[in-house]
Amino acid sequence: MKTCQPLLLTMSILAFFAVGVQAEETSPWRAHDLNRPLPPLVTPASSTAPGRPPSDAIVLFNGSDLSEWESKGDGPTKWLLKDKNLIPTPDAGYIRTRKAFGDVQLHLEWSAPSPPKGNGQGRGNSGVYLMGLYEVQILDSFKNKTYADGQCASLYGQNPPLVNACLPPGEWQAYDIIFRRPRFSADGQLISPAIMTVFQNGVLVQDHFKLWGPTEWLSYEEYENHADKLPLRLQDHGNPVRFRNIWVRELAETPVYSGLATVAPKTDVEPDTLEKLTGNFIGEDGTEYEVRLNNGQLQLGIPERYFDLVPITQHEFNFKHTFAKVTFDIDDNGQPSGLVVNVMGEKRPAKAK
Numbered sequence: 418m419k420t421c422q423p424l425l426l427t428m429s430i431l432a433f434f435a436v437g438v439q440a441e442e443t444s445p446w447r448a449h450d451l452n453r454p455l456p457p458l459v460t461p462a463s464s465t466a467p468g469r470p471p472s473d474a475i476v477l478f479n480g481s482d483l484s485e486w487e488s489k490g491d492g493p494t495k496w497l498l499k500d501k502n503l504i505p506t507p508d509a510g511y512i513r514t515r516k517a518f519g520d521v522q523l524h525l526e527w528s529a530p531s532p533p534k535g536n537g538q539g540r541g542n543s544g545v546y547l548m549g550l551y552e553v554q555i556l557d558s559f560k561n562k563t564y565a566d567g568q569c570a571s572l573y574g575q576n577p578p579l580v581n582a583c584l585p586p587g588e589w590q591a592y593d594i595i596f597r598r599p600r601f602s603a604d605g606q607l608i609s610p611a612i613m614t615v616f617q618n619g620v621l622v623q624d625h626f627k628l629w630g631p632t633e634w635l636s637y638e639e640y641e642n643h644a645d646k647l648p649l650r651l652q653d654h655g656n657p658v659r660f661r662n663i664w665v666r667e668l669a670e671t672p673v674y675s676g677l678a679t680v681a682p683k684t685d686v687e688p689d690t691l692e693k694l695t696g697n698f699i700g701e702d703g704t705e706y707e708v709r710l711n712n713g714q715l716q717l718g719i720p721e722r723y724f725d726l727v728p729i730t731q732h733e734f735n736f737k738h739t740f741a742k743v744t745f746d747i748d749d750n751g752q753p754s755g756l757v758v759n760v761m762g763e764k765r766p767a768k769a770k
């Protein structure tokens with residue numbers, strides 16, 4: 418995050434956040450609170466080679482060119498391509514993707530300068546902004562103390578990482594970020610907030626956190642209606658943090674269901690017909706089945722479990738919630754001589770006992 422370095426050591430933060438991490442309550446911490454407990458340390462595995470993008474990824478940087486990036490003023494980026502790495506130059510400013518994105522899986526690898534220079538927010542500082550508004554902090558937090566919600570892998574000014582999973586400066590580190598954009602109604606009112614899940618070096622550091630608004634320094638920003646897709650941004654904080662292997666996968670919106678689909682009857686079956694279908698059956702593999710009536714509901718019992726059956730015809734029944742069905746074989750006397758349980762295409766015949 419862009420900061421005024423000397424001020425950070427003595428300032429009193431005035432912004433007060435109105436929503437807790439996942440609960441509907443006020444956070445006990447102000448932004449950048451020096452009294453906020455720091456995340457515990459975790460030692461991740463070293464990253465010896467860049468992760469390969471999956472087949473449906475949009476590759477934003479693979480070490481060959483900067484064609485997917487531009488400066489924040491729409492011109493060519495001033496960042497350098499050196500040794501297949503993307504590196505900011507002094508006062509180059511933010512860069513952003515030419516493409517705009519909403520819901521994404523983002524993979525990004527970065528390395529803090531070695532030997533390290535500076536301390537606190539002045540050491541290996543950068544950041545990646547989803548939609549240009551919601552920052553995952555990049556910082557050399559290896560044996561480098563700063564305020565909890567500003568250290569590496571924090572959602573800047575809002576939520577510290579669950580643990581400090583930083584590798585030493587000079588080593589390549591990886592972020593894998595799942596981002597769900599905020600949703601707004603037609604009249605611009607917030608429907609649901611942005612949600613962020615982050616892994617650093619394979620370690621979960623942000624767990625489905627609901628952001629309170631855009632991340633900012635020294636202020637609490639509320640949501641304002643914006644486009645469904647906006648460019649990603651990388652921050653120039655005056656530190657030569659290197660980047661490589663950046664790709665995204667655009668994610669479809671996932672519907673939220675309240676329960677499983679149920680099957681409606683396609684025919685009516687008289688109670689006496691249902692009664693005739695009851696009995697015990699033995700499968701070719703030795704499985705025992707029981708068909709029973711329970712308060713007028715025909716059920717198929719497979720050892721210690723009973724499943725409600727919904728009639729499709731007089732002798733063919735679907736499972737109520739499952740993509741499976743039972744077909745009865747009826748003899749000349751109208752009695753079931755056997756049945757076939759069809760479980761997702763696998764047929765299991767059984768004979769009446």
